[in-house]
Amino acid sequence: MILLTITDNPKDRTKFCILYEKYRYLLHKVAMDVLHDRYLAEDAVQSAFIKIADNIAKVGEIDSRQTKSYLIVIAKNAAIDISRKRKRQMKREIxxxxxxxxxxxxxxxxxxxxxxxxxxxxxxxxxxxxxxxxxxxxxxxxxxxxxxxxxxxxxxxxxxxxxxxxxxxxxxxxxxxxxxxxxxx
Structure with a gap:
């Protein structure tokens, strides 16, 4: 997993792996709700996990409601960014x-x-x-x-x-x- 190379700290890597395994399907569902496209949703989830890896210090307890909410917000924002980007591209490509x-x-x-x-x-x-x-x-x-x-x-x-x-x-x-x-x- 390429994202593991983003963090140097072994504790952060372990935390990231657990977050990824625990929340990836939930984040994919959140992205699908915005994008309605499986492949774009996968892109959004990957983008979200890159942001999560960059901000792993902001992530508290893995099972907390705050962590879950934080991850959902990141995934939703990543999906919205992709949606906006696609709309701008489509306007130019019509x-x-x-x-x-x-x-x-x-x-x-x-x-x-x-x-x-x-x-x-x-x-x-x-x-x-x-x-x-x-x-x-x-x-x-x-x-x-x-x-x-x-x-x-x-x-x-x-x-x-x-x-x-x-x-x-x-x-x-x-x-x-x-x-x-x-x-x-």
């Missing part, structure tokens, strides 16, 4: 094929058009953009989006439909201006 190809006009996605589509997504009104990104980037269900945003599920469906219409119209405008440029008008 592509036109994640929008719902059946509703979009068929276009050749050249770099200037791709940039135009990304601009369209960035410039959507916030209430549509947020729901749209959660639906198609984070692949969340409408019920999950409703809980996260504090709105009704019907409102989520309505915003997705209206967002698609806005995107379709903007893509048509983008294509039209592109064709005018190509013709030299």
């Amino acid at each position: 592509n036109a094929d994640e929008i719902g190809e059946e509703k979009l006009p068929a276009v050749c996605m050249e770099s200037d058009l791709e940039n135009g589509v990304l601009d369209i997504l960035k410039n959507l009104p916030e209430k549509y953009r947020d729901v749209f990104l959660l639906k198609y980037s984070a692949e969340m269900e409408n019920s999950e989006i409703a809980k996260v945003c504090g709105i009704k599920e019907a409102t989520v469906r309505q915003r997705i439909a209206r967002g698609k219409v806005l995107i379709e119209n903007e893509i048509r405008n983008l294509e039209a201006s592109r064709h005018e440029t190509d013709r030299g008008d």
Whole structure:
């Protein structure tokens, strides 16, 4: 175990090993509750145990309620950090094929058009953009989006439909201006 090399003190190593064996499944469950992905939850648990190893002196009695709470907070924060990082990455990585190809006009996605589509997504009104990104980037269900945003599920469906219409119209405008440029008008 690589984490054992973080601490030099044999007592701290023993304490860390006991903590790891006793609490790893609990911390994994806490991370799963936040991330809903087994592999990401494993990453969060590893990150949490690195923080625990760095702060092993702050850990009191292994079986105490305070220790358990401290470890849970570290694991939950590690999972939240991973979730935030993923959301930021997804916002940057959204592509036109994640929008719902059946509703979009068929276009050749050249770099200037791709940039135009990304601009369209960035410039959507916030209430549509947020729901749209959660639906198609984070692949969340409408019920999950409703809980996260504090709105009704019907409102989520309505915003997705209206967002698609806005995107379709903007893509048509983008294509039209592109064709005018190509013709030299």
